[in-house]
Amino acid sequence: MTLTAAEHEVTGWAEAVEAYFERGWTDGLPVVPATADAVQAFLEAAGREPGDVVLREATRRRSITAEKVAINAVMAGCRADYMPVLLAALEAMADPAFTLHGAITSTGGSATLVVVNGPIRQRLGFNAGGNVFGPGWRANATIGRAIRLITLNCLGAQPGLLDRSTQGHPGKYTYCIAELEEESPWEPLHVARGLPRDSSAVTVYAAEGPHNVLSHYGETADAIVVAIADTMACLGSFSPGESFVVLAPEHVQILARDGWTRTRLREALYAGARRTVADLKRGGKLAGAVAPGDDARWVHRGQGPDDIHLVVAGGGAGGHSAFIPSWSRERNSLAVTREIRA
């Protein structure tokens, strides 16, 4: 196996770590120096040749080979057996529906949320439980980080250059969760999106950060739906774009107990997540002055119930779900799901 990436000689491990900083090749945190031995092991684990093109981004004319994916995966701290997840995520990001160039450069400052489903969750040790968006699990942390390093190093989306995020958000360091399928009364995300139950899959989504939905004391489905729909209707993120709702186990158990299905929940959230035209104008979300009748004209978040994607994840205790708005305010970037071939 012959690698083609340029090599830079340094005198030791600590110097190698510094060399990445000096060359502007990190996300601001130290990386694992990527040597030829490590990169070859990653490619072998993935069954890929160094020159295989994994992703082509047409706007900036970048072709990312399996070798460059492996180099950045080593740097991010991945294990070799994470490669199939990373490759599937990049394949999904290459789908024209994702609009990769816009998603990684826009002032909107999105990060690529990666949601993992299927048996690979246990095999690679993904966290789908407590602190699901937080630190502590290598698979979540390093796969999300590898996506960011590839965005920086291979797609040219460096802050201030191509990445013109006004603020960005912390998910731009890493943003990878797994679904807690075992605690869900409903079909998991990848099945809802057309894949077989026993397959493993990634779903990528150009996303804002998670908005907490705390609802503790209603203890009914109705109360939970009111709280989630209200969060989804917040002016700051309001748009006709897609939504992810990451349901806490406690919330989804109450919903199931009260007889709610996925379909009913999506319909209720679509119906409830709405604002008047007057509100949208007052908040600077629509141009123009408030006109007679604007207080009675309603606009919904998204274009329909199908724009709301449901995932179950989080710890056993606590009524904290999350609403994650899309970066895209229209149809410019949509969630994409791909099977993981491992």
Add this chain to the structure above:
Amino acid sequence: MTIRILDPTVRAEEGADVAVAKRVADLDGKVLGLLHNGKVNGDHLLDLVREQLAARYRLRDVVVVRKPSASRVADPDVLDRLARECDAVVTAIGD
């Protein structure tokens, strides 16, 4: 201990399809294209550009095209039309 680290970066591909268009010395008798990126006020910005250029040159014609979305690249049909019909094109980000 010597360590060799591998370059993780990817550069843009060189391609024949991205040659820079022939420059025009002025716009007298020329067709001006205006490609609006679809964001709010982008049209106003391009209107001002059009006024300024029309005051300075005798434009033969102006072709105005609007992208449906700022985030997505223009359709090949749109780019082909601009290339075919225009001598120079101005595009703008308004917001």
